[in-house]
Amino acid sequence: MATSVRRGGPPGHPAGPGGSRSGARPRRRRGKLLQSLALLAAALLAVGAAVTVAAEHPEVEPAREVREEALPLVAAPLAPAAPPSPTPSPSTPPRPVFQLSGSFPSAGPGRFGYDERTGPVLGEAGQVQRYRVAIESGSGEDATEFGQAVQVALTGPGSWVDSRRLRLRQVPGDADAHFTVYLATARTAGQMCARGGVDIRINGRPYTSCRAPGKVIINLDRWRLSVPHFVQARIPLSVYRTYVVNHEVGHQLGHRHERCPGSGRPAPVMMQQTLFLNGCVANPWPYRNGRRYAGPPL
Template sequence: MRASSRPRRSAVRSVPRRPGTSRRRSALVVLAFLAAAAVGVGVAVQRPSAGAEMLVGDGSVVQPPTPSDTPSPSASPSPTADPTPPPPLLTLPGPVPAHGSGSFAYDARPGPVLGRAGGLRRFRLAVENGSGEDVHAFGDAVQRALAGPGSWVDGGQVRLQRVVPGARYDFTIYLATRDTAGRLCRDGGIDIRKGGVPYTSCRVPGKVVINLDRWRTSVPHLVAAEMPLEEYRLYVINHEVGHQLGHHHEGCPAAGRPAPVMQQQTLFLDGCRPNPWPYLDGRRYAGPPVWKP
């Protein structure tokens, strides 16, 4: 039988492509790629959990820091209670010079007028050379004592003012070693010795003499009464300046009450409580008169 000369058709026929199919497939591929990239970015920005590895930009893998490696913010200090204030200073330790040079350094700073009314009394301030004390510190302490409140100027009968050397003055307040204080007081007719040693302070005409021993150490019964040294200094200034202003010694009015400033508190309290001021609550505070110089 003679073969047919008609060409044989293939068993598989090609399916004709619809218009736009190739473009839709390309778009789907692009979308799939973009979706995968977005997922990758989302994973990259998530904080890795402890122990998870991280993929860095160059494709290498690094281990994230463990919690112990991550610095933690320093804890704020817990509030602490205010420290307990130190107890008041009752006396100064260490030896006190028994004598100095006998010459004096003067406070060259003029002071304001203290008080609102009354006659004006001007005074100078002097510290013995060799005493180890600063004249300005002494001047400041005297100023606190005489300015008050509670000082002699509160009564409206006298005003006080510190003046410079060379200016006209009514009296001088000296801080002197015990030997010099003993001599200055003795020259004015006052014996300040106790047990043969110059012990108290004094006032003689035109001179208020503060004994350095008392200025630095107070006295045992006032230390036992817990009178601060600063208050003793207020007392001794107001007491001796009180003499200069014409006031005499006074006694304790009653046990348990404040001692009058003109009581000899350096020697005894007689049942009273220590007190450095001539005025209390705006009124002159006094005790029964004791007519001793």
């Protein structure tokens, strides 16, 4: 029986339905090639689009470049500038006070109230002497303020405690004390001093302060007004107050009056600076540069 051979294909390669297999393979290769070319074209288009975006939008640049160049040029509404703070002017020291204005009594009832504080021990060595502080009723003065001024005078530097043989301490009115510092109206001061054997009158009027046994008596006239030659020399009232406390406490401690040691030199605290300076310069302290400063005895 003869074998039939189909036309259209090489021997040994039977044709499939609808055509030869050898014709289908080139078509598949061309399809794959076209698919690869399409993918390549799509990739190239994507790269081109990215390049175009990068060229049109410089904000895609690294953050460092944005911080250095772009931010200062952004237009935005600006808040109104705050007005500059006023430059503080140097503090002006208070003007010195030479005497106090206003009325005050020249006489009082002779009764006293006390500063009831207990103060610190003033000084570094020596016997402690206790003192009280009192003001006359109706004087218009404050006991605490007077006590503070007395403490400033007795603290120094330059006060009596600088001897290192004496310490001082304020105690309340009902405590035992070696002496009391009184602030009294002129008439009461005159009466108290007279009872202690001291006449403080000038031209018939109680003028100065004094010390009587156990009593340091400060005349309210002098405490408020100082004295004319201090005022004329523009010596502050605080200097006179420190002087008069240290002068009268000096008498309580046993010191006597002294004279001016020479024109232009500081007045000794035991000089009667309330009456005159005699060419000396006002000085409220018994110690200067840590050493006792004294003049010739009167």
